[in-house]
Amino acid sequence: MHPVIKLVAQRVALGILLLWIVSLLIFWGTEMLPGDVASAILGQSATPVSLANLREKMGLNDPAHVRYMRWFIGVLHGDLGTALTNGKDIASSIGSRLGNTLFLAFWAAIIAVPLSIVLGLVAARYAGRWPDKVISGVTLATISLPEFVVGYIAMFILAVNYRVFPSTALIYDSMTLWQKLNAIALPVIVLVLVVLAHMMRMTRAAILNVMQSAYIETAELKGLKQSTIISRHAFPNAIAPVVNVVMLNLAYLVVGVVVVEVVFVYPGMGQYLVDHVSKRDVPVVQACGLIFAAVYIGLNILADVISILTNPRLRHPK
């Protein structure tokens, strides 16, 4: 077997094992929370009788490992189960939410990834001079603010004061693509600002690291232009660390946007998860957790594979 295929197979198998452990952890975590789904649903209107009825109906009286196995076997059959709170099929509810989250993540990534890499290259080209300082300063400032603060500031300026974009990012099927893009403009701006710095700094650092190498000096002695050296000689060798950081940030765009979704009332996975966590809806929390974990693990595997493929020493082992 080709060593690359073997490596990928190993990573995927490890990923599946990780997913299983994650599912155990999520289940254990929701078990540890105070109160159960019945008391969370009924809240202050709970009476002993109504609590008992609801627990019986939801099968909450079975021991934890029985409930876990019942759920696990369902998942192996491709059935994520039904939500305890509203009895809806989880897979179909998540479907549209996941689509929305990916839609937002996609547009944020489309802007953020090229922008951050270009900014990183520019910063490396003018390392220590004013363009580098401006780029680093601004991006570090935006990453240092919590994203809800960036969100509220953007909302205050662009929605309330100047009314350029809507303050709530509600999207629905009957909208045209252009209307949707207009609606999600603010969350996209916030997400871009939040992930920009990490990728930009990593690109800059990786390039500067490579720039210390002997072959760069050779290129300089050949009389090549600085920009050519960076794009032709330095960048291809800096791809591995950059890809890792890009993938981490892409994963963040999918799984870490809960706060941004809540602030902008965006109907994505984050908002859906928050609603159901507060109601202790364990099957939904598990399904969301599993999807989030799968996205994270999947993107990390992808990053590993790409860095292997871009490294000739790993691609052609002796």
Added chain:
Amino acid sequence: MNDELKYLAGRAAQGRVSRRAFMGRAAALGVGAGMASNMLASAVSAQGAVKGGMLRAGLQGGESTNTLDPALAASEVPAEVNYAWGEPLVEVGIDGSIEPRLASDISSSPDAKSWSFKVRSGVTFSNGKSLTADDIKATIERHTDENSQSGALGIVQGIESIDVSGDMVTLNLHTPNADLPYLMADYHLLIQPNGGKDDPTAGIGTGPYTVEINEPGVRHAFKKNPNYWDSDYGHADEVEILVINDNTARIAALQSGQVDMINRVDPKVVNLLRRDANVQIKNVAGRGHYVFIMHCNAEPFANNDMRMALKYAINRQEMVDKILGGLGTAGNDFPINAAYPLFDAGIEQREYDPDKAAFHYKASGHDGSPIILRAANAAFPGAVEAAQLFQQSAAAAGIPLELKREPDDGYWDNVWNVEPFCASYWSGRPVQDQMYSTAYLSTADWNDTKFYNEKFDNLLLAARAELNQTVRKQMYSDMAHILRDEGGLILPMFNDFVDAIGPRVAGWTDNPNGEMMSSRALYSCWVA
């Protein structure tokens, strides 16, 4: 009396009776000036309702777990959504009187044990079917069924049998209840074809709108129901509810014109929001209240001197000012205020009095160990701060309160109804009987102060069957005194409903029955 006043209000609105004459007549009929001018305002505005256009509300209180089944509605957005497509038999008016909706006439037997409702003729459901008495019977039956998990189960439990003859529905009760029409105004009891037994979540009803889009937790959109029977409701052609649970996002949506009205404005920002010329704050005193509850059967609260000591040791006005930002009224340790019919305004207001508190505390013989008060902001917004204020005002009277902050998660499970002294809230009920029966009757499911008082129970049951309003008012006054002086309830404040509207909204009338004009603002207002 109400019909007469309403007629007069209409005449005054048309300019046929002077405003002064109207206010005079209203005073003669025993209606306060505030209520009378409110009625006049609503009558004036109803004259000029504009049809057409679109109104949007951004509301807190919706989750992706909501359904269209009115039996399961438990928060603001489902209540408002359901009023778009459905209607109850009767509703409670802004003056606390019963107004007919799908029942055009209401009458009772002299002993208040059986109540008859006449079905309004010529009303059709949005699926084309005519409204009949059988639909009403089936609706009530469905909510009586244990399996429906209806939020109105406690309300309809008292109904023994339902008779239908022609267009009359008669409800026969186990025990007399003079307040039955108020119970039928409950927001769960919306009349559905065949009672919703076929498909409770169909969203088919007789309301002013029909459901176009239903995305729980995100957006609900409605179109005007062309066959709607009542011209006083449903002015805009389209209405839409956006679920915006984040406080800041809701205000931004209103300020940026994305929505026309919002609910639950945080009292902390009300004064900032007033500076925006495009925004009007609409606050109205309702029946909801924030409380500290003591278990009357647990030490040290089993001693009435201890309870009195704590009641005197709380500074109610300070809490209204600091916790509610002035948007509320001080409580008086019984759960009734002027928003209720038959309220006795003559009961003396209890004030903060460290001397009396110290006196009762000494009389209680408490050993001086700290008294633990548990609070979390899940109990009500600002509960922890309110408990801190309580701690300080009690310390001035020499009472050692120890504040224990609890997590929001699991508060209703592990603290409320379990620990003997904690913070909580009540959203109030339309009538006194319902409030007292829900939480202060010895046998009540939600007797969260563990208050067992035979005299109080007897008065409550007697008042329920009493059709003479003067006698009844006295009974409720006696009960209020008992609860105020012996109960486990410390009631520092009644909170206002605080909504806000944008420049496009006309026809807003303050309604003490609930936030957003008792959940009907989108259907009662029109585009200015």
